[in-house]
Amino acid sequence: MTNKKKRILGIDPGLAIVGYGCIEVSGNRMRPVEYGVIRTGPEDDLAVRLALIYDGCAALFSRLAPDEAAVEELFFGRNVTTGMTVSHARGVILLSLRQHGIHLCEYTPMVVKRTVTGDGRADKVSVQAMVQRLLGLGSVPQPDDAADGLALAICHAQHSPLAALLGERKGPAVKRPKKQGT
Amino acid sequence: MTNKKKRILGIDPGLAIVGYGCIEVSGNRMRPVEYGVIRTGPEDDLAVRLALIYDGCAALFSRLAPDEAAVEELFFGRNVTTGMTVSHARGVILLSLRQHGIHLCEYTPMVVKRTVTGDGRADKVSVQAMVQRLLGLGSVPQPDDAADGLALAICHAQHSPLAALLGERKGPAVKRPKKQGT
Numbered sequence: 412m413t414n415k416k417k418r419i420l421g422i423d424p425g426l427a428i429v430g431y432g433c434i435e436v437s438g439n440r441m442r443p444v445e446y447g448v449i450r451t452g453p454e455d456d457l458a459v460r461l462a463l464i465y466d467g468c469a470a471l472f473s474r475l476a477p478d479e480a481a482v483e484e485l486f487f488g489r490n491v492t493t494g495m496t497v498s499h500a501r502g503v504i505l506l507s508l509r510q511h512g513i514h515l516c517e518y519t520p521m522v523v524k525r526t527v528t529g530d531g532r533a534d535k536v537s538v539q540a541m542v543q544r545l546l547g548l549g550s551v552p553q554p555d556d557a558a559d560g561l562a563l564a565i566c567h568a569q570h571s572p573l574a575a576l577l578g579e580r581k582g583p584a585v586k587r588p589k590k591q592g593t
Numbered sequence: 594m595t596n597k598k599k600r601i602l603g604i605d606p607g608l609a610i611v612g613y614g615c616i617e618v619s620g621n622r623m624r625p626v627e628y629g630v631i632r633t634g635p636e637d638d639l640a641v642r643l644a645l646i647y648d649g650c651a652a653l654f655s656r657l658a659p660d661e662a663a664v665e666e667l668f669f670g671r672n673v674t675t676g677m678t679v680s681h682a683r684g685v686i687l688l689s690l691r692q693h694g695i696h697l698c699e700y701t702p703m704v705v706k707r708t709v710t711g712d713g714r715a716d717k718v719s720v721q722a723m724v725q726r727l728l729g730l731g732s733v734p735q736p737d738d739a740a741d742g743l744a745l746a747i748c749h750a751q752h753s754p755l756a757a758l759l760g761e762r763k764g765p766a767v768k769r770p771k772k773q774g775t
Contacts, residue, residue: 458691465688491673498677499684506647506685509640 418444419571420477420513421563423556424485424501427451429464430556433475434546434564441568443546445475446557457496461503468507480508481567483559484517518566523559526566538562600626601753602659602695603745605738606667606683609633611646612738615657616728616746623750625728627657628739639678643685650689662690663749665741666699700748705741708748720744 416437423430432446449467451460485501487494508515518526525531528541539551539558545565552558598619605612614628631649633642667683669676690697700708707713710723721733721740727747734740 458687458697461684461688462691485677487673487677491669491676494673495667495669495676495680498680499687502643502681502684503688505640505681506643506688509644515640 417479418475418477419564419567420472420475420480421560421565421567422480422482422504423559423563424483424497424504425556426457426460426464426496426500427453428554428556429467429500429504430554430558430560431471432542432552432557432559432561432564433477434561434568436568441546441565443548443561446552446561448554448556457499461499464500465503465507468504469511472507472511472513477513479567479571480513480515481563482508482515482517483523483563484519486519516567516571518563518570523562523566526569527562599661599750600657600659601746601749602654602657602662603742603747603749604662604664604686605741605745606665606679606686607738608639608642608646608678608682609635610736610738611649611682611686612736612740612742613653614724614734614739614741614743614746615659616743616750618750623728623747625730625743628734628743630736630738639681643681646682647685647689650686651693654689654693654695659695661749661753662695662697663745664690664697664699665705665745666701668701698749698753700745700752705744705748708751709744 416435418433418435421432427450429449431448433444434441435444449464449471451463455463482501482504485494485497487497505515521531524533524538527533527545528537530537535555539555542548542558542561542565543551546561552561598617600615600617603614609632611631613630615626616623617626631646631653633645637645664683664686667676667679669679687697703713706715706720709715709727710719712719717737721737724730724740724743724747725733728743734743
């Protein structure tokens with residue numbers, strides 16, 4: 412746990428909207444860098460929308476140059492179709508992270524809520540209020556998907572120092588993908 | 594419906610194994626060009642496996658230069674986890690097809706079986722036997738995933754002349770994604 416600055420990018424995958432939030436962490440201080448969304452429209456074929464997400468991610472990852480990324484782990488107990496559609500987009504996002512050599516961790520919505528608010532069942536408004544407070548933002552970050560991206564980044568900032576510490580003792584607790592040609 | 598040669602690539606998506614089969618169609622004649630699989634191992638992270646599939650597809654599409662592709666439409670009524678995992682890989686495959694400007698159609702396993710054997714509930718062995726017979730192969734194509742790729746290509750060869758014909762009358766029945774920078 413050093414005071415070296417680290418950029419963390421949180422990503423909330425989706426086909427119509429990919430939410431993202433980037434923060435800079437130094438010791439136990441966090442500051443917002445940028446947040447927003449990548450949108451695709453239903454008028455386009457699935458393959459076209461995936462290409463838009465891929466190109467959008469590539470531009471984003473190059474511009475923000477995050478050290479690490481936190482991606483929401485999907486859970487669709489009932490809506491299989493939605494789960495499979497979002498997974499197409501998520502595959503493209505993970506591919507792009509890999510091609511940019513960005514270390515990624517995955518967190519379930521419950522872990523994110525618990526880490527950010529102390530309550531794994533917290534509602535959206537409570538999570539957004541805590542994101543605003545923790546990052547000292549003048550207003551609640553909008554849209555929801557961008558706020559979710561920031562919440563993921565905050566969640567990872569809280570978890571990664573512990574993971575790094577454990578990693579010094581018994582190998583990396585947070586797996587870092589091996590380098591490979593992009 | 595002309596006698597111009599057309600190359601069709603059938604793709605059976607998966608994370609551990611992507612099966613493919615390429616055929617050349619001229620009028621109502623079909624001949625096999627190549628079939629095989631792209632494999633990834635469980636020892637690698639999901640993002641690494643997706644990158645291997647992406648790189649494998651890029652090499653394959655460049656080498657075979659198919660005019661059109663037929664990709665299996667996923668249906669996982671019960672196993673949501675498997676459906677979501679395969680969808681990650683499928684997203685990367687659709688992205689690569691799009692980047693190579695290859696027109697794609699999707700077919701459910703039932704349509705493929707019905708088109709190839711006449712029975713939508715045909716078993717694997719019957720489908721493979723018909724694939725072998727229709728393409729005049731010396732033996733049953735192996736592994737199963739490659740045979741599935743060939744079956745998808747044959748299915749598309751049977752459907753696309755009709756779709757093209759309908760397209761001449763009332764717009765494309767088979768949607769062709771709009772061109773976009775690769």
